[in-house]
Amino acid sequence: MSSSSKVSRPWGQISAGLVGGLLLALAVGVTFSIYWPSEPFDRMFLGALLFPLIWIAAMLYAFTADSGKRAWLTIGILSLVFTAFDALGLYLHQAA
């Protein structure tokens, strides 16, 4: 069965959950810390509070994904999108 073979060799899913999930959680946390409409002292904590939840969610998604490739693709694209938002936000903040 294909599913059982994937469960027995899930290094792609595991690395996507652990490494990709960490990067995604950081990127999402930073995005919220930049864009959330409140004082810097307040929104700084939003990113920190979201970080564990995003990482856990990413790990659960990656571990249950059909393949490591798919897990990396989804988490990687999301990470890149949020990182792009972060870069744009930081640029706009510094330009303003």
Add this chain to the structure above:
Amino acid sequence: MQQRTRKIMYETHAWAGLILGIFLFVICFSGSVSLFVGELATWEHPELRRSWNPAPFSLESRLQDARAAGFNYPNLFVRMPNPARPYLHLMHFSDGEHYELRLDPHDGSVLPKTHAEIAEFLGHLHTDLHLPYPFGRYLIGFSGIFLLLLMVTGIVIHRKRWAELFLTRRPKTRRMWLTDLHKLLGTWSLPFITVIAFTGAILGLLGFLGGFMALASYDGDVAAATAAFTGPAAQKQDKPGRMLSLDALRDRALQEQPKLQIQYVEISEYGDQGAHVEFSGPVRGTLTFQNTFIYNLHSGAEVHRVDWLAGGLWSRLFGMVTPLHFASFGGTAMKWLYFFLGLGMTLLSATGTMIWLEKRLNQRRKAAAPASTERFARVALGICGGLPAATIALFWVHRLYPRADDHDLVGAPLVFWLVWLALTLVACFGPPPKALARPLLLGSGLAAAAVPVLNGLTTGHFFWDSWRMNWFYVFGVDATFLLLGLGACWYARRFHPAPAAKTEMADSITQPQES
């Protein structure tokens, strides 16, 4: 839920638990003990034991008493007295060294020079694993993340969690019994684990996350983000100036926030016109971190204020993280609740590892048990069984080691590490785990139960004395040792509750069920 998803959750729970089980045992055990750092600090030094007197006292007079006693550093950190530490504790940190002075808050008498070694040692084991910062701290933080993962996967694989609130069957095998105990502990302590794992992850990784979040919120200015927390550092102006009374400034902070419970006072650059004094503590009746008022000690101007209640939703939520993790709200009863729930989490980690070992060993019962499993069982027993024994040894050494009044007990941590290492080596190379576990538990139980007796014999403060003198921190520590020690002895008598049989039945309990 799909069977495949459930199976993956089961595998994730099993492997993450196996990899982290021993590590979580150490963190949970040391965390439970270090909840009482204040009580232990006073317990370990009989000369500091005194009744708690909540009457107000002059902080300015005590500062001048300290300066008259030669403790005249310009930068001081002062811990205010509380029921567990009924004395004023002044500290000065310089070039990696720290200097301490303890004063009676009411008459200003200088108390014997001591160092709260057990308390600090166990506290540091929990927060940093005695590794250099930030490695230990980050490891603890990451373990909080994986504890959350274990919790979520545990919820998914145990569908009948409400039925598991109570033990309703008589376990026939040890593995069945361990499984029931694991489920029972996990179900009852689910809210507690959630809180501890989440707050522990945030606190452990704060240094790591802080840079990213400061980058985002303060345009990369980490110093500005730090200053928002701590206020600006005092700038020495090299101009001597008259210092205002600490009492007057303390009253001013209390006028601003009448429910402020001042726990710490920090004095910077005393004697200089740029000197600061910082009063910090929680606000009574709220779940908040340290609210802070900083004043210039020369002009009296307010320099900075951190009010976690006045901020937005996220800073208010963040302000709850520290008190929720360290039980610094709800008084002594809450600390005891945390202590027992923390021990429950410790047991949860141990039973999780033991279930896996039982399964592996029983699966191979007909053949020889795999050498790797046997080795893992030995290491697990050595580390998990050795830690409580080493902790008890720390208390024994403190009572038996003859020392000068002002001499720190440098050998106690060494004894801790040696006992832990020795027991781990015995477990690794000595008798098999099943033969060693019972005597180890019995020995630890007897040694723990003997701690209050040893305390009475060496200090003259037996149970009844500490109870009579209202030294509840001494009584509490002694009573806990006695109860846990006797409990361990009782359990050691029935260590093998049932013959190891019917493994097929046990297997069916821990494997995920089909939806």
